[in-house]
Amino acid sequence: MSQTSPPTDDGLVQLLTPTGERVPHPDLDARVAHLDADGLRALYRDMVLVRRFDTEATSLQRQGELALFAQGLGQEAAQIGSAHAMSPRDHVFPSYREHGVAHARGVDLAQVLRLFRGIDHGGWDPVAHGFHLYTLVIGSHTLHATGYAMGLQRDGLVGTGDPDRDAAVVVYFGDGATSQGDVNEALVFAAVNNAPVVFFCQNNQWAISEPTTKQARVPLADRGPGFGVPSVRVDGNDVLATYAVTQQALERARTGGGPTFVEAFTYRMGAHTTSDDPTRYRSSAEEEYWRRRDPIDRLRLHLEQLGELSAEFVEQVADEADALGERIRTEVRAMGRPSSASMFEHVYATPHSVVEGERAWFERYEASFTDAGQSREGSHR
Numbered sequence: 001m002s003q004t005s006p007p008t009d010d011g012l013v014q015l016l017t018p019t020g021e022r023v024p025h026p027d028l029d030a031r032v033a034h035l036d037a038d039g040l041r042a043l044y045r046d047m048v049l050v051r052r053f054d055t056e057a058t059s060l061q062r063q064g065e066l067a068l069f070a071q072g073l074g075q076e077a078a079q080i081g082s083a084h085a086m087s088p089r090d091h092v093f094p095s096y097r098e099h100g101v102a103h104a105r106g107v108d109l110a111q112v113l114r115l116f117r118g119i120d121h122g123g124w125d126p127v128a129h130g131f132h133l134y135t136l137v138i139g140s141h142t143l144h145a146t147g148y149a150m151g152l153q154r155d156g157l158v159g160t161g162d163p164d165r166d167a168a169v170v171v172y173f174g175d176g177a178t179s180q181g182d183v184n185e186a187l188v189f190a191a192v193n194n195a196p197v198v199f200f201c202q203n204n205q206w207a208i209s210e211p212t213t214k215q216a217r218v219p220l221a222d223r224g225p226g227f228g229v230p231s232v233r234v235d236g237n238d239v240l241a242t243y244a245v246t247q248q249a250l251e252r253a254r255t256g257g258g259p260t261f262v263e264a265f266t267y268r269m270g271a272h273t274t275s276d277d278p279t280r281y282r283s284s285a286e287e288e289y290w291r292r293r294d295p296i297d298r299l300r301l302h303l304e305q306l307g308e309l310s311a312e313f314v315e316q317v318a319d320e321a322d323a324l325g326e327r328i329r330t331e332v333r334a335m336g337r338p339s340s341a342s343m344f345e346h347v348y349a350t351p352h353s354v355v356e357g358e359r360a361w362f363e364r365y366e367a368s369f370t371d372a373g374q375s376r377e378g379s380h381r
């Protein structure tokens with residue numbers, strides 16, 4: 001039997017070509033019309049900042065300051081474009097690579113690194129930011145997202161006729177996750193309940209060393225209609241297209257139109273994580289092909305063609321990125337070690353006698369290692 005054809009960028013929704021020319025689109029032009037030069041520069045700034053964060057975090061891992069890091073390199077347009085299309089009332093369920101979305105939702109990126117340093121599970125307030133905790137169990141959060149979306153619906157926050165009241169959910173996952181049962185179950189639940197959820201699949205073409213061609217014989221977007229979920233396949237390296245497509249899908253969800261499956265076709269330019277060596281399973285020619293489709297370069301070229309990217313602005317953003325890198329570095333190095341007993345702190349919102357009893361036992365147990373005359377055995381009894 002023949003192999004599946006290689007991944008292709010044919011037939012993607014695109015508003016910017018890789019060399020930055022604007023492509024007209026009858027259905028989506030109106031959705032980006034309000035993005036003037038300031039609006040475009042804001043997208044550029046966010047993409048540059050988050051890329052700098054990525055570089056800094058990777059270096060910190062190499063210096064032994066982080067246990068692991070998952071880079072978002074190359075996926076900045078998919079993340080910043082889609083995140084800019086959200087309202088503050090929307091809720092995001094990320095996997096573990098959505099640093100661009102975290103940043104756009106106002107989460108301090110140093111907080112994200114507490115997780116990768118292994119000192120907490122992500123310390124931000126998920127409700128305040130509408131940005132829930134990172135999930136490492138592939139695809140499981142698509143079910144959480146769908147359940148949350150059904151909750152919004154049942155709380156009367158969908159299709160109210162008031163755009164300032166309606167809310168929806170976006171869940172981010174990868175191409176590999178689409179092979180998981182959880183994602184397929186979430187699509188079933190979302191479809192039959194008409195849940196206000198946007199399934200945002202960043203097809204970065206690799207699930208660690210497994211190419212998308214070994215996960216599907218058809219474009220991933222084609223899976224949506226089988227569940228009764230309309231889908232769209234967008235150029236994930238085109239920040240305008242991902243913005244417009246996500247805005248359309250969110251509007252549909254918020255107004256009661258139900259779920260949408262978005263496949264953002266992009267490329268993971270870095271390694272899967274700092275524990276991975278991609279040279280073992282992919283070619284430098286492939287990496288070079290995608291380097292020429294860099295999402296930040298694309299918007300930069302577009303702004304230059306418009307005559308709207310001054311050298312001063314580029315320098316100002318570069319300085320801001322340097323300052324962010326320095327702050328992240330300083331903060332990460334200063335992060336202390338939490339006490340082991342802090343694991344009891346966030347079990348319940350209010351104190352609970354069983355947890356308090358377990359904490360007291362644990363503290364006595366830990367102290368037994370330093371208390372004179374008391375053996376480890378003794379403290380167990």
Ligand SMILES: Cc1ncc(C[n+]2csc(CCOP(=O)(O)OP(=O)(O)O)c2C)c(N)n1
Nearest residue numbers: 097136137138174175176177204206207208
């Ligand atoms: C349920 C589960 N199975 C396996 C793993 C191990 N694992 C970690 S990342 C990964 C690949 C995920 O690929 P994809 O969904 O394409 O996302 P990407 O990392 O490319 O963003 C796997 C299999 C896991 N974390 N969870």
